Amino acid sequence: xxxxxxxxxxxxxxxxxxxxxxxxxxxxxxxxxxxxxxxxxxxxxxxxxxxxxxxxxxxxxxxxxxxxxxxxxxxxxxxxxxxxxxxxxxxxxxxxxxxxxxxxxxxxxxxxxxxxxxxxxxxxxxxx
Numbered sequence: 001x002x003x004x005x006x007x008x009x010x011x012x013x014x015x016x017x018x019x020x021x022x023x024x025x026x027x028x029x030x031x032x033x034x035x036x037x038x039x040x041x042x043x044x045x046x047x048x049x050x051x052x053x054x055x056x057x058x059x060x061x062x063x064x065x066x067x068x069x070x071x072x073x074x075x076x077x078x079x080x081x082x083x084x085x086x087x088x089x090x091x092x093x094x095x096x097x098x099x100x101x102x103x104x105x106x107x108x109x110x111x112x113x114x115x116x117x118x119x120x121x122x123x124x125x126x127x128x
Contacts, residue, residue, distance in 0.1 A: 001122050006048025007041050008115040009063075014040030016067050018089045023074055034093025060119055064112070 014037035021033045075081035087104035091097065096104065 002048050003045050004118060006044045010041035010044025011037060012063055019070055022089060032092050034089040037093040
């Protein structure tokens, strides 16, 4: 349970960093910033071995809200940017060029729904 939650937090953190750094054209032309997603996932899982990264569901929703707000601020309210940029970042980060952007969007939605459902189903233990 702990490793799955750590991996999901790493996915969110890597996705946030990749979205922000995607705007830096100089860096994007030289480095695949989508690679930050699996790297952050790995780092968070390794960190999860050492300590419990338990957050409440409200804090998780706050993190996801910040991610959405970043998307809106950086790309405006352009629906096509919402459909293309996240899917392209994840597809590049995990080297899944065989999948279309529509398929990556479906995978992203399933991942977010499953991660949130997992977070609600297995809440962090209460400390007394």
